[in-house]
Amino acid sequence: MLKVDNINVYYGQIHALKDISLEVHPDEIVALIGANGAGKTTTLHTISGLLRTKTGSITLMGEDITHIKADKLVSKGLAHVPEGRHVFLQMTVQENLEMGAYTNSAYTKDGILDVFNRFPRLKHRRNQIAGTLSGGEQQMLAMGRALMSQPKLLMLDEPSMGLAPILVQQIFDIITELHKSGTTVLLVEQNAEMALQIADRAYVLESGRIKLSGTGKELASSDEIKKAYLGG
Ligand SMILES: Nc1ncnc2c1ncn2[C@@H]1O[C@H](COP(=O)(O)OP(=O)(O)OP(=O)(O)O)[C@@H](O)[C@H]1O
Numbered sequence: 001m002l003k004v005d006n007i008n009v010y011y012g013q014i015h016a017l018k019d020i021s022l023e024v025h026p027d028e029i030v031a032l033i034g035a036n037g038a039g040k041t042t043t044l045h046t047i048s049g050l051l052r053t054k055t056g057s058i059t060l061m062g063e064d065i066t067h068i069k070a071d072k073l074v075s076k077g078l079a080h081v082p083e084g085r086h087v088f089l090q091m092t093v094q095e096n097l098e099m100g101a102y103t104n105s106a107y108t109k110d111g112i113l114d115v116f117n118r119f120p121r122l123k124h125r126r127n128q129i130a131g132t133l134s135g136g137e138q139q140m141l142a143m144g145r146a147l148m149s150q151p152k153l154l155m156l157d158e159p160s161m162g163l164a165p166i167l168v169q170q171i172f173d174i175i176t177e178l179h180k181s182g183t184t185v186l187l188v189e190q191n192a193e194m195a196l197q198i199a200d201r202a203y204v205l206e207s208g209r210i211k212l213s214g215t216g217k218e219l220a221s222s223d224e225i226k227k228a229y230l231g232g
């Protein structure tokens with residue numbers, strides 16, 4: 001589904017990603033975990049064409065997308081829910097979802113119904129201004145909007161950030177359901193414990209490099225991971 005092969009990304013002089021390679025196979029949930037500043041968001045931004053790599057290549061479903069712009073990637077089946085949600089705060093829930101369907105306007109109506117089935121909380125709040133939604137509801141809206149393009153690969157950047165434990169659980173349940181219904185997921189999380197529970201495989205980023213990789217189970221039971229990310 002996705003192959004990232006030896007990418008190096010810089011912010012001016014800062015070498016943010018160093019020789020990163022990773023793969024996401026169809027129907028997997030792959031987690032990318034690591035501390036603040038490790039390079040997780042930079043990795044997603046590079047995959048989705050917002051940043052450029054100096055080396056290597058990125059392949060999506062067999063197509064080289066290394067030099068393709070972000071706006072073209074949506075129609076190729078890639079959706080990215082950025083860190084911090086970025087919903088349109090002045091628009092209603094429904095209008096936000098309609099914005100997510102701009103690549104596929106023929107399916108807007110069905111798509112919105114699908115999203116409302118998946119997120120009943122949004123259905124009740126369809127005419128509410130997004131800026132007045134709770135943090136968890138905004139996260140659901142951001143995810144719902146990304147789903148409007150019917151992505152093959154959904155990339156989520158810290159969907160649990162700032163949410164109360166019960167909402168974190170709900171968001172992870174939704175990710176699991178999306179995965180069951182055939183969406184492949186690349187999940188960036190600081191909540192390593194929860195991410196490793198649902199991930200088929202995971203990569204651990206440290207200072208811009210991949211330090212470890214393995215199945216979710218392997219990593220969750222590794223002493224190194226326990227010490228660094230799971231509180232001992
Ligand atoms: N626009 C930028 N200009 C300069 N440096 C940047 C920029 N964005 C990120 N960086 C640096 O690149 C490194 C990786 O940042 P990145 O945002 O990818 O980390 P992250 O793993 O997503 O962290 P967090 O968990 O805090 O979101 C950090 O050292 C950061 O300071």
Ligand SMILES: [Mg+2]
Pocket residue numbers: 040041042083
């Ligand atoms: Mg980040």
